[in-house]
Amino acid sequence: MSAVLLGAFVTGLALIAAPRLARARWVLRSPSLAIFAWQMTCAAALVSATLIGLTTTLHWDTTHSLMCRAWQLCLDALQGAHGRAAQLAAVLGAALLAGLTARLAFGAWQVAGAERRRRRSLQAVLRLAGSRVPALDATVVPADHPAAFLVPGGHTDVVVTSAAVRQLAPDELQAVMAHERAHATGRHYWLLRTVRLAHSAFPWIPMFSTALHQVHRLVELRADDVAVRSSTPLALARALVTLAEGGARPATGNPILLAADGGDTAERLDRLLRPPAPLPATGVRVAVVAAALLPLVPVAMAVAGRYASIG
């Protein structure tokens, strides 16, 4: 029964919660909260899938409530001790667990390997073509199009093209640098990496591809919010237009870069020029607690289901 309820819960997350979160307008008022909500939604889905596998594979000894007396006892359903139907369910649960573990391990290996290779080749190019400019605290590379981006990794580096230095006014360049540094200090690369891992492991699940797209969009909004604390929305907006008109987007096709003109430029411009009111602090705190509890919901469902079956 637990597995059925957990299946309904994860289906609700994928078909109802995730699409609603993707369409929600409040995310524009608190991108940080929305990023956290996406991460907790993905975590809750993965926890649910794991628990579906566990609850169908393992058989808990009724005389020892939630604890197994021994692994032998836990796994007796797999050996057919509770009939053919229970054995089939246990085999399916074990297959789900094995598949889930293998896909996550494969996804982590794929993401880490691809990012390491791209970062190394980028850093090699930057060492050859770029020159460090201490006044900007950035590496400047010669190029005809204006662009700025962050190369994350062990040593994060802001890279700006010579065209951007030429074409952007001093306050615009400062706003762009503040945006890129906000990506670095906010560890946006790591936030993206967690959803990229889920997407890489399960690319056929729409919820994870939506989560990756949305978190990418939201980290740009969050970096804008931080940047305008030390510059002005108008300077950042003007810089965004210059970068977008430059026509070259180094982040395109390269998942490890966080470009200054990443995300939805029209949406960012509109938000900079007509900033929405932030969400009330109390509401944000309540929502953070609710989101943090989301991955615990399937755990509570599995425990409650186990108690019900014992009772």
Ligand SMILES: [Zn+2]
């Ligand atoms: Zn950015």
